[in-house]
Amino acid sequence: MTDAEFFARVKEITQTGYWELGEKHGGTGGVGKLLEELLDVDGGNSDTPDEGRWEIKTHTGQGTLLTLFHKTGTPNMSCILESDYSYYPNGDMSKPITYRNTVYGGAPNSQGFFADTSHSMNRVTLFNINDNPRVAYSSWSYDDLMTAFSYKLRRLLLVNATKSGQKAAFGPATAYSDPYLRKFPDMVANGDIAIDLDARYQSPESSAIRDHGTKFRIAMSNLTKLYKNIQKI
Numbered sequence: 001m002t003d004a005e006f007f008a009r010v011k012e013i014t015q016t017g018y019w020e021l022g023e024k025h026g027g028t029g030g031v032g033k034l035l036e037e038l039l040d041v042d043g044g045n046s047d048t049p050d051e052g053r054w055e056i057k058t059h060t061g062q063g064t065l066l067t068l069f070h071k072t073g074t075p076n077m078s079c080i081l082e083s084d085y086s087y088y089p090n091g092d093m094s095k096p097i098t099y100r101n102t103v104y105g106g107a108p109n110s111q112g113f114f115a116d117t118s119h120s121m122n123r124v125t126l127f128n129i130n131d132n133p134r135v136a137y138s139s140w141s142y143d144d145l146m147t148a149f150s151y152k153l154r155r156l157l158l159v160n161a162t163k164s165g166q167k168a169a170f171g172p173a174t175a176y177s178d179p180y181l182r183k184f185p186d187m188v189a190n191g192d193i194a195i196d197l198d199a200r201y202q203s204p205e206s207s208a209i210r211d212h213g214t215k216f217r218i219a220m221s222n223l224t225k226l227y228k229n230i231q232k233i
Helices: 003-014 030-038 142-153 183-189 220-226
Strands: 018-020 055-059 066-070 098-103 113-118 123-128 139-141 155-164 167-179 193-201 209-211 215-218 227-232
Touching: 003 155, 003 167, 030 055, 030 155, 030 167, 055 066, 066 142, 098 113, 113 183, 123 142, 123 183, 139 142, 142 167, 142 183, 142 215, 167 220, 183 193, 183 220, 215 220, 220 227
Parallel strands: 055 155
Antiparallel strands: 018 167, 066 215, 098 193, 113 123, 123 139, 155 167, 167 227, 193 209, 193 215
16 A cells, blocks of 8 residues: 555554554554554564554653664673673573573673774674773664664554453654664663563573564654654644
8 A cells, every 4th residue: 555545544543542452452562463464564573564555563652762663783692691790580590591681781780791883893792891801792773773773673663552341542653754873872872771581491401592582672762763754744
């Protein structure tokens, strides 16, 4: 469908009021899945825009971060799981060693990790303030980050959602397009974009990693810094 037809359908949905949530709309992603069904789009492919041209995301409040995309760094999470900053859940050493935390640029997180950029190397790298000399952990090239962002989020439709019992209402909706790609690495380093790390070894004896996905996430107030064109639907 054309953009005009797509936006007309979005507007119709946001003006309808509450929609019934079915049995398959449970969990944290249920409201978003309902919206995708109402728009007749397939949101199952995490690497491409849901509607072909537009990535569709729902958001339920200003207080939570919006996930932009998943991108594991190089090397993978083993470099952090094998560091002094990983831990056993609740101190139970019979369970797999784990690292779960959010990393920002600038200020270190509770375990000392922070993100920094190197324009000479064109990379975003995780460091820990407690290391002396400094140790480089996972990193991402500028090209990899900008490619992941532009490929999935060159056109973003963000729809606010309100859930009440087994019903959900949608709206308002905003369309974002023409991203400022070169801003992305610096926004990570400045703390405007967060890096969520979540991985563990599958068992205390195994070297296999269960990576729940490294997420790049943003506060709603910072989203306008990433796009040139912003249109209310």
